[in-house]
Amino acid sequence: MTKLKWGMIGGGEGSQIGPAHRLGALADGRFEFAAGALDHRAEVGREYGQRLGIAADRAYGDWQEMLEGEKNRDDRIDLVTVATPNSTHFEITKAFLEAGFNVLCEKPMTMTVEEGEEIVRVAEKSGKICAVNYCYSAYPMVRQARAMVRAGELGKVRLVVTNFSHGHHGDATDADNPRVRWRYDPAMAGVSGQFADCGIHAMHMAGFIADDEVETLSADFASTIPSRELEDDAMVNFRMTGGTVGRLWTSSVAIGRQHGFDIQVFGETGGLRWASEQPNQLIYTPVGGRTQIIEKGEGGLHEDAQRLSRVSIAHPEGFPLAVANIYCDLADAISGEIRDGLPNAADGVRSMAAVHTAVASAKENGAWMDARPSIFK
Ligand code: NAI
Structure with missing residues (x-):
């Protein structure tokens, strides 16, 4: 099976949630880590992305550069995770949905109700998946x-x-x-x-x-x-x-x-x-x-x-594998099998x-x- 291509914005070195996304997305071999704009400091993000195995031309300095770089590629990412601080979720999620990407956005999805309603409309219009990381579910x-x-x-x-x-x-x-x-x-x-x-x-x-x-x-x-x-x-x-x-x-x-x-x-x-x-x-x-x-x-x-x-039974499973379950459901949904538990x-x-x-x-x-x-x- 060809792996889906995954990118992440935020979740840089030392961040709280970044490691759980990387472990979760890569746990089942359904995604490969193809692109990222991982840090609010462009050079730090580029360097960290390459250290994690992203090709130099897809280890971007910021999300706008990533959107430009990815949108016209034949092998563009199938899913982008938005793991930046809350106030940035709306503009990044909206821009990627409008450009036809599937998005997994961290919670809270937006800062206002109006922004949230706008995301629902944009997602519907784009026909793309907009998931929100209520990973405990x-x-x-x-x-x-x-x-x-x-x-x-x-x-x-x-x-x-x-x-x-x-x-x-x-x-x-x-x-x-x-x-x-x-x-x-x-x-x-x-x-x-x-x-x-x-x-x-x-x-x-x-x-x-x-x-x-x-x-x-x-x-x-x-x-x-x-x-x-x-x-x-x-x-x-x-x-x-x-x-x-x-x-x-x-x-x-x-x-x-x-x-x-x-x-x-x-x-x-x-x-x-x-x-x-x-x-x-x-x-x-x-x-x-x-x-x-x-x-x-x-x-x-x-x-x-x-x-x-x-x-198997009695072997503990924990938080990163709950996040991995979100990515499993996303991989299924991108492949056409919608999972109704996906937030x-x-x-x-x-x-x-x-x-x-x-x-x-x-x-x-x-x-x-x-x-x-x-x-x-
Ligand atoms: P953090 O402050 O530990 O890390 C944020 C990361 O984003 C840093 O690497 C920073 O350099 C990067 N960043 C900031 N602005 C950026 C930008 N414009 N472009 C690219 N990278 C940027 O924050 P934390 O705790 O990891 O939280 C991030 C998001 O995840 C928040 O929305 C938070 O609510 C959510 N979160 C969700 C959890 C869950 O259980 N679902 C648990 C913890 C956090």
């Missing part, structure tokens, strides 16, 4: 949870409770560290701090597993370190279109919690629990029955979970609408508000 046991809900194994879902709360910005003496400070500065981060950074992963996951969409929400935001303009802690209650009740807590000052992402789904006939720090197990309790541990790689899993389990631009704009609605609700003492983007009302 690609863990095999998260796919198992979604499949169990879809198969009716929990009955109707009544309640989803999710947390994405860590303690890594809880040290007030480190609050002025530039790597921390920008996340709570509206000029750099936008309208929301912790909710836009981590809360949207939890909210996407709630909709993903419950197979439902957020309709209304009420938010309480707090800046527990007073110098912070944006929130470092948020509690968001929500209701989904199908009637599911949602509770979400996200925090960056929960000292002692590490990654801190977990979700519980409670249906009429059973409950599920999944946690990102034990991603290979799904805890299931049928009503009136014993609690069971469902293991990644065991027999009898739903097809989607089985397909994305890479190594897309509609998910991206729903998140942006939830962020802006949560900010507005928190300002109004938690007033309940419609959280849907206008294109989906």
